[in-house]
Amino acid sequence: MSQVADTSATPLDPGAPARGDHTAYDGLRLRALTKSFGGFTAVRSLDLDVPRGSFFALLGPSGCGKTTTLRMVAGLETPTSGTITLAGQDITYAKPYRRPVNTVFQSYALFPHLDIFENVAFGLRRRRQKDVDRRVQEMLELVELTSQARKRPAQLSGGQQQRVALARALINNPEVLLLDEPLGALDLKLRRSMQIEVKRIQVEVGRTFVHVTHDQEEAMTMADTVAVMNGGVIEQMGAPAELYENPRSTFVANFLGQSNLVEGRVLRRAADVTTVDMQGIEVSVPTARVHTDSDAGWVGIRPEKVLVGPPGEELDAPGNTIPGGVVSDVSFVGVSTQYLVRMPWGQELQVFSQNTGRTRLFTQGEPVELSWRPEYAFLLDRGQDVAAGSAERAGA
Amino acid sequence: MTSTAGVAPPVDVPGLPAEPPGELPPPTGRRRGGIGYLLLLPGLLWLALFFVVPFYSLVATSLYDPAGSDFRGYEMTWAVGNYVDALQEYWRPLLRSLWYGGLATVFCLVLGYVLAYAIAFKAGRWKNLMLVLVVAPFFTSFLVRTLSWKLILADDGWVVNTLQVLQVLGDDGRLLATPVAVVAGLTYNFLPFMVLPLYASLEKIDPRLVEASSDLYAHPAVGFFKVTWPLSLPGVVSGTLLTFIPAAGDYINAELLGSPNQRMVGGVIQSLFTDANDYPAAAALSMVLMVLIVVMVLVYVRRAGTEELL
């Protein structure tokens, strides 16, 4: 499976040779990259193009292979097979200290015996670069830590340490900056502000950032392109909105936000619309959002795309209308009200209703009708696990 | 190392040497073989030559013909009788060593627990200072400190005089050259071996656990025996072992503070070696002591249910 970033300046032709002439591509390119630890394959024949200058997120639950991929790019792990090229140069087996790639570690890994200045200067000094003082000062200004230059890492707060780690890596002008769950150790509020901060810095320096995270919200907030990884392979890749609106697998549908997945059978396939029998009700799904060739499938719809109303009332034409629901649970969460609605076939569907004031609240036990616009629905392969990804979702 | 199957030879790029896999050790985890053995070799060799081989030598010596001497040489006659003789002749100092060592361990446990508990839970910001103070006296010579006790417990010293005034001791009662002095000396000298592991164990206990127990209607004493004490058991076990083993083998306290009636087995072994030159008997006695201690430790550790400590 080849994955192509939508933002890619030079999209990869799926028919292009897997190895050979990489010199044309100026970004980071992984081809058939595989890493096995004994009998366990952490990363399975991964193909990936990360365009130069992009903010790229590798998103997935722990153990999905994203950190191993990152470590192979950093040179901290040797691939079992496959190649890594960067700006046309093969760096698959280059030693970590010989590749123009720098890492921000999850634990920051700041040198406790050196002060902030020397931590940031470390890479420059190893390569005997000139102008160390000036460049470190500039970098400390960029991350707003000029006044802390002579302190030791242990004297800084978590957010400050995080910025030192970023500065220490960035000062080397890496072709690619790798970020390994860099915000994982911070509390929620600090994490949100650091997400914006890191994004600002990325735009300012214009370097390629590859960010590994298990937090879908973080990935979607920061990255131009998100690759969702699971079980050592990439499930789907694209811009955050596209991934969210049009997931291609149950894993992506559940891991990135929440989805209602209802069993259905394809009745008719037309060029623009596919008609599906969903538990006895005919619903339409745009053919472009059908991701299965077989007749059995999961009809997917995001909870906030579902409208809820009293039985018999026209909600929003032209819609797929599903009658016979009964409200089984109501949670009022302020901006929205979250309903669980038990359908005639026994399944409970989730509905998030914005509290715009235009719709009234429904109470538990009340009969309701659900409806959604056909263009929001998607159809996934029936062979996939309906619950895949829901347990792994962070911050659900 | 990782397999290289299916990898095309990396393109050689100037400035970015693409080296074949196998030369780059995985930076995480442990590296195999090679240099590891080399680093380990000198140390292991030293321990093998001067710890393992000597132990074998001790076993052999304990089975030599007891009639041997430095002049006549020694003969291996598998003289198991050496053990019987050693036990028959020296069972008193042997048992006394275990008894005194055990008593000193119990006293150390009581004193050490109080001290470790105070440091772990009550010392506040003086914690580090108190820990330093626990260790500081023990960097002063063992023998000089023990001699100092000899003075403190002397017949006309203030301790004896006070105890005589209080009628705890009779008018001609004394401390020096009694089991009391020997056990007191042992207790004193091995106290830090008890305090430090106890402290390490107590320090890990979350004080909120004790609060939770009192929240759940446990009297402080009950809370201690149901929560603190069981959680500190690993420290108790390692502390008692670290105290008992050297205390049972020690003879400095017995010789300096006691009389021949308080002789401990270490002193007997020492004089058999250096004064009597009766190596087979000395080696046999040494072996007996070692075996007794190992057996006691194993039984104790098994009963304490913390075998994983060893």
Next chain:
Amino acid sequence: MNGLRWLREHLVLVLGLLVLAYTFVPIAVVVLMSFNAPASRNVYAFDAFTLDNWANPCADPGMCDALTRSVQIGLLATLVATVLGTLAAFALVRHDFAGRSATNLLVFLPMAAPEIVLGSSLLALFVATGFSGRLGFWTIFVAHVMFCLSFVVVAVRARLAGMDDHLEQAAMDLYATPLQTFWRVTFPLVFPGILGAALLSFSLSFDDFIITNLNAGTTTTFPMYVWGVAQRGVPMQVNVVGTVMFLVSVAIVVVGELGNRRRLAARA
């Protein structure tokens, strides 16, 4: 009543401090006796104040000889044990090889075995190999390295194992070659552990009596000297040495603690 309540609340701390005070009683006596001018050689009691013992520490040349020998052996044994032990600790933490657990056991046993057994084993070996006539400085040295080694391995191993792997990876990621990584990152971070192990080694070696006494032949170390004079009358200079040892160890601890404090204060 308030006093009683205070005592109740602080009972454990008070008892703990009493135990701590008890450990200092002999030290106080040693310091006091270092200023003692004894009336006779055999009576060990405080008779009159004098500075003579401090002015003439080597009044008994035998003591200063023994002291010098103990320092020499201590330094040499510490050097060798620290180097060998540090190498072994690196191997145990950083390298994988057959017989790891056996090696760990071999390192652990010398610390657990009673000294008298260690000492007699070594003597048995020296006798069996015909070295019984050549006991002295070098046999003591060999013995001291043996029992210090395990303590060094344990101390350095703990320090190494507590080090974040990512620090070295970060160094390599920041263009440090393996050699630079070792000298710029690994060694400075492990050094306090090595230093601590060396200090412990020296103190163990300097203070050892039981193993030394069995393997010393006619050579006398400071503890052996004290042992000898304990039978026939102790020169007060022994207390001068005891006091100096105490002061030096306290000074080392204070310097170390001040270093910690400075780091902590800078953190605040």
